[in-house]
Amino acid sequence: MTTHHETAADIPDFPAPRSPACPFDPSPELRALSEHGPLTRVRSWGGTTPWAVTGHAEQKALLSDARLSVDFALPGFPSPVDPRHSRRQSAGDLSFVGMDDPEHTRLRRMVSGAFTIKRVEAMRASIQRMTDAFIDDILAGPKPVDLVQALALPLPSLVISDLLGVPYQDHDFFQTNSKTLVSAVTTGEQRQAAHAALAQYLDDLIGKKITAPGEDLLSKLGRHVTEGELTRRGAATMGVLLLLGGHETTANMISLGTLLLLRDPGQAAVIRHAENQQAVVNAVEELLRYLSIVHLGRRRTALEDIEIGGQTIRAGEGVILLGELANRDPDVFENPDRLDLTRDSRLHQAFGSGIHHCVGQPLARLELQILYPTLLRRIPTLRAAVPLEETRFKYDAVIYGLHELPVTW
Numbered sequence: 001m002t003t004h005h006e007t008a009a010d011i012p013d014f015p016a017p018r019s020p021a022c023p024f025d026p027s028p029e030l031r032a033l034s035e036h037g038p039l040t041r042v043r044s045w046g047g048t049t050p051w052a053v054t055g056h057a058e059q060k061a062l063l064s065d066a067r068l069s070v071d072f073a074l075p076g077f078p079s080p081v082d083p084r085h086s087r088r089q090s091a092g093d094l095s096f097v098g099m100d101d102p103e104h105t106r107l108r109r110m111v112s113g114a115f116t117i118k119r120v121e122a123m124r125a126s127i128q129r130m131t132d133a134f135i136d137d138i139l140a141g142p143k144p145v146d147l148v149q150a151l152a153l154p155l156p157s158l159v160i161s162d163l164l165g166v167p168y169q170d171h172d173f174f175q176t177n178s179k180t181l182v183s184a185v186t187t188g189e190q191r192q193a194a195h196a197a198l199a200q201y202l203d204d205l206i207g208k209k210i211t212a213p214g215e216d217l218l219s220k221l222g223r224h225v226t227e228g229e230l231t232r233r234g235a236a237t238m239g240v241l242l243l244l245g246g247h248e249t250t251a252n253m254i255s256l257g258t259l260l261l262l263r264d265p266g267q268a269a270v271i272r273h274a275e276n277q278q279a280v281v282n283a284v285e286e287l288l289r290y291l292s293i294v295h296l297g298r299r300r301t302a303l304e305d306i307e308i309g310g311q312t313i314r315a316g317e318g319v320i321l322l323g324e325l326a327n328r329d330p331d332v333f334e335n336p337d338r339l340d341l342t343r344d345s346r347l348h349q350a351f352g353s354g355i356h357h358c359v360g361q362p363l364a365r366l367e368l369q370i371l372y373p374t375l376l377r378r379i380p381t382l383r384a385a386v387p388l389e390e391t392r393f394k395y396d397a398v399i400y401g402l403h404e405l406p407v408t409w
Contacts, residue, residue, distance in 0.1 A: 011042060011043045014042035014320065015027075015044075016029035016030050018393075024291060031325065037310060038309040039051050039052070039058060045079055050076075050078040050318030051313055051320065052297070052322055053321045054326065054329075055309060056326040060353050062308065062319065063353040064354035065306065065354075068300035069100050069303050070299075071098060071099065073098075076301045076302070076316045076317055076318045077318060078299045080398050095241045104355065104356070105355065108359060110220070111217060111220075111238065120366050123163075127155075127366060127370050130159065131155060131370055132374065135151065135374065145407060146404045146406055147255060148255050152254035152255040155250075155371065156364075157171045157174075159246070160247050162216075163217055163363075164216055164217045164239065164243060164246070165218045170201070177194040177197050181194050181244060182244070198243065203232060203233060206225065207232065217242070245358070246360055249358075250363075250367050252293050253368060253401070254367075256400065258405065258407075259384060262407070267339055270341040270342060271283045272377055274373060282344065282345070285345040289327045289345040292324035292327045292348075292350055294350070294399065295399075295400040296320075298320070300318070300321070302318075321349075382409045384405070
């Protein structure tokens with residue numbers, strides 16, 4: 001079976017812009033892809049035509065298929081940024097995220113124990129205290145205030161710093177370089193410099209941990225270095241991944257989700273007046289489904305021919321799995337374009353699936369489950385301080401969110 005897009009000159013461009021009138025929804029052009037079936041071609045950087053996967057079932061199957069590789073260095077890998085302005089990444093740039101098994105699982109096991117549900121749940125009280133402290137500062141300060149800088153960014157930064165053993169006073173340094181790494185418009189030289197700066201910072205810190213270890217995750221990685229299971233530079237690169245993933249994604253989810261709730265008082269009330277923890281859990285899962293902040297897709301290269309969704313993905317072809325469309329699949333979610341914080345959204349693909357699912361998802365979930373109800377209950381009159389059309393969305397980043405969120409009360 002072949003879609004008409006495969007031979008027509010009107011193969012849709014990717015990435016495609018979101019509509020400013022509906023900034024919480026996927027791009028209208030991408031939504032239209034679903035009309036051509038669960039897989040269709042898109043035209044990406046340099047005229048390449050990778051497969052875009054829009055169907056929920058097909059994405060779930062492919063995310064668990066060992067015939068797809070996450071190795072950024074493979075020739076057919078569909079780059080998330082324009083390769084004309086960027087150096088090609090190697091598998092080691094972001095540690096195990098860019099590696100296939102068996103090396104992926106070997107390295108991932110070195111850190112996965114820190115993110116088990118039991119370990120993360122033990123952090124609940126401390127994260128609650130951090131959240132309350134940041135909100136105390138907001139209430140004691142002037143208004144309006146930028147919620148991104150006052151809460152959305154510092155909270156996950158403090159949490160991941162504490163877990164890793166990174167001095168929080170250095171947060172300006174790693175937040176600035178992280179912002180460069182997730183931007184879709186910075187040059188390759190800028191991105192390389194930011195990665196090198198973070199890697200060197202963490203390499204130096206791991207050296208100190210090897211000499212004077214503690215109970216933090218970087219000290220654990222230092223022990224793997226001492227035992228010969230990991231190079232020091234490999235440990236530093238893994239630290240970059242955890243530092244970046246531990247605050248950048250959660251920060252954007254906090255700001256974007258908060259704005260969405262402020263624009264829908266009825267749904268905000270579901271969280272504010274939740275009578276049990278399960279209601280909060282359900283609400284967070286629905287926000288994760290509805291917003292799907294990884295908005296440039298999860299990317300793979302086929303190692304072998306794969307028959308799926310009535311199509312054949314040939315060996316060497318690129319594949320882009322569009323989670324924001326899988327999470328709006330009407331075959332899985334009734335009325336998928338409606339935000340309903342009481343629905344069961346557990347089948348969403350916000351964290352991916354298969355062996356490469358987000359290792360930090362238990363921590364991200366806990367932070368969101370604490371932050372949203374705490375913020376809405378402690379500042380019940382919270383509202384956006386600027387109109388939607390003046391809000392600066394991160395259309396220019398790999399991770400979708402807000403550059404700033406001015407609020408008042």
